[in-house]
Structures are given as C-alpha cells and as structure tokens.
Amino acid sequence: MIKVNIKNQLQLIRQDGQELNVTALGNTLVTPYLTVLNCRYNQTNFLQRLFTLHIIIFSDGVDVEAYRRLRVFLRWAIVN
Numbered sequence: 001m002i003k004v005n006i007k008n009q010l011q012l013i014r015q016d017g018q019e020l021n022v023t024a025l026g027n028t029l030v031t032p033y034l035t036v037l038n039c040r041y042n043q044t045n046f047l048q049r050l051f052t053l054h055i056i057i058f059s060d061g062v063d064v065e066a067y068r069r070l071r072v073f074l075r076w077a078i079v080n
Helices: 046-049 064-077
Strands: 002-004 008-014 019-024 034-041 052-058
Touching: 002 019, 002 064, 034 064
Parallel strands: none
Antiparallel strands: 002 008, 008 019, 019 034, 034 052
C-alpha cells in the first residue's frame, strides 16, 4: 500500500506492516491510466539507498479517488 503522511512524505507499507519512507524520482511516469512510480528509500542503510524501486499501478486496479490523489501528489512532488 502507498500513502502520503501528514508531512507530505511518501510511505510504502509492506504486507508485514513495515513502513518505508521513499522519495519519488523525476523519471516517474504519471498518466490517467498508468503510473510507474520510480522511488528510492530514505533509510540510513547505505545499501537501501542504492536501490531504486519500480512500482506499476493501473488505474482500474485501485480506488478511483485514491488513484487521483496519488497522481496529483506525484505531479507536485516531481516538480518540487
């Protein structure tokens, strides 16, 4: 699951409940039907900071309103 916290930080929540803070990269693709989220860990572990995560999200596989909010957030996060 992906969520945006109160500080406008992107968090990935794994199935085991662990929350990972990530930063969206500039090469993230955001379209009305498909989002390819390219992000990097914010953890202090050196090896985790080296890896880039690629998450593919289809609009028909998630809640419409949640997908719209994620797209708006990513468009603003990538610009800033």
